[in-house]
Amino acid sequence: MIRIFQDYQTLSEMAAQAIVTIGLQCLEDRGKFELVLSGGSTPKQAYSLLGRQWEHKRRLWENTQVYWSDERCVLPDDSRSNFMMARQSFLDTVRIPADNIHRIHGEADDPHVEAKCYEVEFPPRPDLLLLGIGTDGHTASLFPHSTALEEQTRKFLAVQTPAEPPSRITITPKGIACASEIMVLVSGTNKANAVQQVFAETGNILETPARIVHNAIWLMDKEAAQKITKTILIET
Numbered sequence: 001m002i003r004i005f006q007d008y009q010t011l012s013e014m015a016a017q018a019i020v021t022i023g024l025q026c027l028e029d030r031g032k033f034e035l036v037l038s039g040g041s042t043p044k045q046a047y048s049l050l051g052r053q054w055e056h057k058r059r060l061w062e063n064t065q066v067y068w069s070d071e072r073c074v075l076p077d078d079s080r081s082n083f084m085m086a087r088q089s090f091l092d093t094v095r096i097p098a099d100n101i102h103r104i105h106g107e108a109d110d111p112h113v114e115a116k117c118y119e120v121e122f123p124p125r126p127d128l129l130l131l132g133i134g135t136d137g138h139t140a141s142l143f144p145h146s147t148a149l150e151e152q153t154r155k156f157l158a159v160q161t162p163a164e165p166p167s168r169i170t171i172t173p174k175g176i177a178c179a180s181e182i183m184v185l186v187s188g189t190n191k192a193n194a195v196q197q198v199f200a201e202t203g204n205i206l207e208t209p210a211r212i213v214h215n216a217i218w219l220m221d222k223e224a225a226q227k228i229t230k231t232i233l234i235e236t
């Protein structure tokens with residue numbers, strides 16, 4: 001499903017609303033909400049909006065378990081840390097209990113060992129997985145031509161990437177497939193080519209890893225969607 005919004009602010013508001021709606025439904029159905037956060041900068045505004053009037057959603061946040069799709073191999077207080085971004089954007093505001101925050105320890109001496117530990121901690125079927133997409137079509141820290149794209153058994157792997165910082169711990173396609181719902185947030189003209197490649201009739205995940213989640217819920221602004229054909233929109 002693809003939903004296109006006028007601008008980044010509207011996209012962020014709708015994303016925050018959707019996250020809360022899904023969370024409240026999970027709380028009603030199962031008494032908890034297992035949320036997997038994306039990194040990068042796109043979700044920052046949506047995360048901040050989650051903190052708005054948080055007192056009215058106290059029961060939700062008290063029963064939310066937070067995980068990450070990937071993490072850079074840096075200290076948790078490093079400005080490049082995905083955990084740090086989420087903590088500053090909303091985790092501190094909504095006062096999610098510390099025991100409910102399951103960060104990937106990017107600072108671990110051996111990222112391969114941490115990836116193994118994290119996939120044990122990761123829930124078998126998280127309720128909602130948030131993802132972004134890079135200008136090259138990567139998602140999480142699954143970059144084009146990464147060997148992690150062909151991983152069949154592991155849910156998390158330590159990888160070397162062409163990005164900064166290069167060392168990452170990332171969810172794999174098998175880990176992504178565990179999620180009940182997947183929501184991809186995309187904003188900006190610079191993502192239009194990558195988005196076009198995700199929904200193009202021909203292509204492959206080695207070239208465009210985000211094709212793994214082409215069937216997910218895509219929330220994007222008009223700039224990011226500018227190269228999507230009408231046919232694709234009608235079909236979705």
Ligand code: 6PG
Nearest residue numbers: 039040041042132133134139140
């Ligand atoms: C990361 C993310 C990554 C991100 C995209 C988009 O750790 O950086 O997992 O996949 O979602 O690179 O990043 P922006 O939102 O900053 O454009």
